Amino acid sequence: MSYSDGIEYECLQCRLRERAEGVLVSTCRRCGGEMRNVQPIDG
């Protein structure tokens, strides 16, 4: 397990990626779309 800098989120609409630390991000600040946490594919 090696989480670098919090959790990465991706907007389902505009594909904006944003990294948040200890905060739940649910709304894209760019287009207001739905943000989804991106889980790094590991092994």
Ligand SMILES: [Zn+2]
């Ligand atoms: Zn967006």
